Amino acid sequence: MSGPLHLQDLRVTRDGQPIVALNLTVGPGEVLTIMGPSGAGKSTALAAILGTLAPAFRLSGHIVLAGRDITALPPHLRRVGLLFQDDVLFPHLSVGGNLAFALPPDIKGRAARTARIAAALQAADLSGFADCDPATLSGGQRARVALLRTLLAAPCALLLDEPFSRLDADLRAQVRGFVLDRIRREGLPAILVTHDAEDARAAAGRVVTPLGLPLAP
Amino acid sequence: MIMAGLLRQAPRITLALLTVPVLAGLAGTVIPAFANDAKGIQALLQWPGLPRAAGISLVTGLGSAALSLAITLLPVASLWGTRAFAAVQHLLAPLLSVPHAAAALGLAFLIAPSGWIARVLSPWATGWTQPPDLLLLNDPFGLALTLGLVAKEVPFLFLMALAALPQTDAARRMQVAQSLGAGRVASFAVSVLPSLYRQLRLPFYAVLAYSMTAVEMAMILGPTRPYTLSAQVVIWMADPQLTGRATAAAGALVQVGLVLGALGLWHLAERLAKSALIGLAHRGMRGQGADGPANVIAALLGGLIGGGLVFGLAGLALWSFAGLWSFPDAVPASLNLNTWTRAAPDLAQTATLTLGIAALATLLALALVLACLEAEHRFDLVPGAGALWVLYLPLLVPQVAFLPGVQVAALRAGMAGHWLAVAAAHLVFVLPYLFLSLAPAYRAWDRRIAVAGAALGATPARVFWHLRLPMLLRPVLTASAVGLAVSVGQYLPTLLVGGGRVETLTTEAVALASGGNRRLIGAYALLQMLLPALGFACALLLPAWAFRHRRGMAVAA
Numbered sequence: 092m093s094g095p096l097h098l099q100d101l102r103v104t105r106d107g108q109p110i111v112a113l114n115l116t117v118g119p120g121e122v123l124t125i126m127g128p129s130g131a132g133k134s135t136a137l138a139a140i141l142g143t144l145a146p147a148f149r150l151s152g153h154i155v156l157a158g159r160d161i162t163a164l165p166p167h168l169r170r171v172g173l174l175f176q177d178d179v180l181f182p183h184l185s186v187g188g189n190l191a192f193a194l195p196p197d198i199k200g201r202a203a204r205t206a207r208i209a210a211a212l213q214a215a216d217l218s219g220f221a222d223c224d225p226a227t228l229s230g231g232q233r234a235r236v237a238l239l240r241t242l243l244a245a246p247c248a249l250l251l252d253e254p255f256s257r258l259d260a261d262l263r264a265q266v267r268g269f270v271l272d273r274i275r276r277e278g279l280p281a282i283l284v285t286h287d288a289e290d291a292r293a294a295a296g297r298v299v300t301p302l303g304l305p306l307a308p
Numbered sequence: 309m310i311m312a313g314l315l316r317q318a319p320r321i322t323l324a325l326l327t328v329p330v331l332a333g334l335a336g337t338v339i340p341a342f343a344n345d346a347k348g349i350q351a352l353l354q355w356p357g358l359p360r361a362a363g364i365s366l367v368t369g370l371g372s373a374a375l376s377l378a379i380t381l382l383p384v385a386s387l388w389g390t391r392a393f394a395a396v397q398h399l400l401a402p403l404l405s406v407p408h409a410a411a412a413l414g415l416a417f418l419i420a421p422s423g424w425i426a427r428v429l430s431p432w433a434t435g436w437t438q439p440p441d442l443l444l445l446n447d448p449f450g451l452a453l454t455l456g457l458v459a460k461e462v463p464f465l466f467l468m469a470l471a472a473l474p475q476t477d478a479a480r481r482m483q484v485a486q487s488l489g490a491g492r493v494a495s496f497a498v499s500v501l502p503s504l505y506r507q508l509r510l511p512f513y514a515v516l517a518y519s520m521t522a523v524e525m526a527m528i529l530g531p532t533r534p535y536t537l538s539a540q541v542v543i544w545m546a547d548p549q550l551t552g553r554a555t556a557a558a559g560a561l562v563q564v565g566l567v568l569g570a571l572g573l574w575h576l577a578e579r580l581a582k583s584a585l586i587g588l589a590h591r592g593m594r595g596q597g598a599d600g601p602a603n604v605i606a607a608l609l610g611g612l613i614g615g616g617l618v619f620g621l622a623g624l625a626l627w628s629f630a631g632l633w634s635f636p637d638a639v640p641a642s643l644n645l646n647t648w649t650r651a652a653p654d655l656a657q658t659a660t661l662t663l664g665i666a667a668l669a670t671l672l673a674l675a676l677v678l679a680c681l682e683a684e685h686r687f688d689l690v691p692g693a694g695a696l697w698v699l700y701l702p703l704l705v706p707q708v709a710f711l712p713g714v715q716v717a718a719l720r721a722g723m724a725g726h727w728l729a730v731a732a733a734h735l736v737f738v739l740p741y742l743f744l745s746l747a748p749a750y751r752a753w754d755r756r757i758a759v760a761g762a763a764l765g766a767t768p769a770r771v772f773w774h775l776r777l778p779m780l781l782r783p784v785l786t787a788s789a790v791g792l793a794v795s796v797g798q799y800l801p802t803l804l805v806g807g808g809r810v811e812t813l814t815t816e817a818v819a820l821a822s823g824g825n826r827r828l829i830g831a832y833a834l835l836q837m838l839l840p841a842l843g844f845a846c847a848l849l850l851p852a853w854a855f856r857h858r859r860g861m862a863v864a865a
Contacts, residue, residue: 143759146688166762173763179756182860183778192774193764226859244764 093119094157096140096248096280101152103132103139110148111136112302117248117280122271122294124283125301132301133284137250140282141173142166156280157247172246172279174254174270178237180225186212186236187221193244211239215269230258234266238273249274249281255290267293316687318679322739323698325676329714329736330701336713338564341557348554352562355555357534362566365537368450368530369520370570372457376519377512379458379613380465382606384504385496386599389479396610397470403617404463405789405840407797409817410833412456412528414620417627417826419452420445422635424623430636439635446532453530457522459613461515465508471748472507476500493602494595497585505578510696511744514703516574517567521706524799524818537563541708542800553712560709567706621837628830647827659835662812665727665802666795666839669734673742673791674784678777680743681750685758686768699743702736707800715804725807733801734794742791749783779861781854785847793840813839 096117103111110132117123125133138144140154143166154162161169180189190208198204205221212220215235225233234254241249254270255263271293274281283294291298298306341348352358387393418424422439430436445452478500485495526536534540537559544556627633631642648655683689714733718724753776761771777784802815813836820829855861 141759141763143762165768166759167765167767170765171763173760175756175760177756179754179760180860181757181760181775181779183775183781183855183858185857192761192766195765224858224860240764246763250763 097155099153119278122281122296124291124298170247172241172249178233193240251283333710333713348558351555352558361534361537372454372519373516376461405793410837412525413833417623418620456529468511476503491596491599493598624830624833627826665731668731669795670791673738725809730806733805738791745790746787782851789843789847792843
């Protein structure tokens with residue numbers, strides 16, 4: 092179930108001050124980049140699309156994803172995936188447990204679920220890591236598990252909240268390549284929030300500010 | 309949907325559960341004082357012991373509370389951030405879990421004329437071959453009582469101080485003040501104490517109110533001619549004649565007045581201390597000379613308190629296994645299991661009932677506290693300052709001033725004397741402690757985990773059961789152990805609401821205290837102490853075992 096992400100006159104204000112103003116469409120496989128200094132409303136834009144805005148904010152306009160108006164839905168029904176700055180793996184679960192948490196319940200039977208997780212790990216060069224403690228993984232491995240977890244939940248769109256900023260320089264290009272490649276292959280509309288021009292160039296899509304002004308990539 | 313509605317109401321329901329019994333109980337307790345032309349008040353005023361009983365209440369209460377505060381703050385000032393401080397932290401939970409009655413009995417065994425200290429010093433230093441005829445326990449000035457109260461309240465205040473310290477930015481403030489040339493203690497007093505005290509105020513008020521009105525400690529360690537006012541109120545309450553109840557009601561009324569008066573006095577002292585502190589800061593006090601003496605005093609006082617508790621409790625244990633142990637031998641001539649085997653059936657039955665009541669009260673309190681905190685998280689509720697006062701209400705209002713009213717209500721409902729009623733009464737006391745223990749960890753939980761869960765399609769309920777609760781297993785179990793310890797230690801609610809028919813380890817230990825059977829007292833007190841200790845052991849070991857393969861769940865060092 093894939094399709095474009097429409098932000099129709101999406102406006103977020105706080106105390107009357109506009110913080111986010113976006114009116115655009117992100118196509119399947121496209122990565123839109125939102126850039127701006129910290130505190131400029133990048134995270135607010137993501138929270139608006141995720142459905143986790145704090146009550147102090149006011150939202151108007153519509154968010155339409157794959158033909159569904161998700162503006163009023165609670166976060167867990169929106170089918171919007173998210174990658175954080177850190178991997179935010181669940182520390183009390185194994186790598187496999189983290190992935191199983193994301194796997195939709197309609198994949199039934201222990202064997203089927205285990206097989207699905209093993210296949211996902213194998214495709215990411217992480218075969219045999221299912222029983223591992225996430226805390227023992229390297230930074231690059233953790234980032235890949237986080238992406239796998241997000242994709243296994245079968246989202247219709249992906250939000251990336253500066254997901255590469257905490258990685259070392261050489262690891263950064265590698266993980267970034269892995270993530271962007273998977274997004275294009277899955278044909279998901281994606282929004283990347285970053286303050287790093289190199290991330291924006293690698294995303295190779297349009298670049299805008301939180302208030303919708305276009306920036307040169 | 310129904311569940312979500314119920315969850316949203318959880319804070320209100322919980323606050324009502326705390327206020328209604330306390331306020332209604334207070335009214336029910338005090339009103340009989342005015343019945344029949346205020347006969348109760350007249351009787352109280354004619355009682356010759358009143359001035360002294362009230363005075364002792366005030367002096368031991370204020371004295372022990374102030375001393376507890378000082379003993380709490382000194383090590384924080386002089387040791388915070390050092391290795392010794394970390395060691396002290398680990399001792400806290402076990403000390404905190406010791407019920408008041410057990411602590412008092414242990415102390416009594418230590419300092420009585422025939423107690424351990426006298427035995428160790430006799431006859432070589434004192435020349436005593438018989439226990440001396442000295443009023444070391446139950447002294448008329450309430451010194452033994454003060455000591456006991458301090459030993460019990462310091463761990464509580466200390467724990468509260470530890471919870472508040474991170475919010476005061478203490479490390480950086482101390483660094484700045486010390487880099488300006490101030491000594492450690494002076495840096496602490498000027499830069500950290502004001503914001504720390506603001507958060508310690510309510511816990512301290514609770515300690516003050518409790519110290520003035522504690523019943524079981526006063527009965528074991530306090531003066532007897534007259535008793536402290538709160539102990540005397542309980543004695544009147546047990547009077548089969550109705551006039552006793554009226555006098556007790558009048559006594560409870562005076563007790564409330566005394567507590568309010570003491571709180572007022574303390575508030576005045578707060579203001580004086582504040583302006584004194586500002587004055588010292590203005591004069592650029594460096595106070596470097598204060599550090600050495602402060603360190604010594606902190607070590608001495610801490611050692612005295614910790615040592616008193618530990619040796620007192622060890623004495624209890626030793627007595628329960630003692631064969632012949634005549635004065636002035638420092639240790640018993642032989643050890644055996646006679647006391648335990650003889651009392652085993654009674655002990656087992658009493659311990660089971662105690663544990664059942666504690667488990668029920670703790671489970672209910674835990675469910676309510678989790679519902680409150682989860683509602684706060686899901687609906688972005690911000691608890692006001694008023695909510696905190698309500699939480700402390702059962703700890704601020706003297707127990708003797710509202711439990712008798714609760715007892716009457718339980719009698720009318722035909723519930724008095726049933727263990728379920730006792731568990732319900734315990735809930736009122738377990739709830740605040742459990743909340744105070746769990747809330748910081750619950751609120752500090754990484755909210756991004758919840759966002760990550762929701763983005764993966766998990767409902768709020770699934771996030772709670774599969775992510776938040778397992779990740780908070782350690783604090784949840786620790787808070788439950790605190791709740792268990794609070795319930796096991798309850799004396800007055802058990803005595804009154806149980807109508808003397810519900811016998812727990814605590815009521816039995818206190819009842820035995822006036823008799824002379826040290827071996828049996830030791831056995832009951834030891835068991836009374838063991839139940840909470842087991843709870844804390846579970847809270848420590850269970851998460852360690854469950855997460856043995858999860859490095860990310862290890863305790864932050």
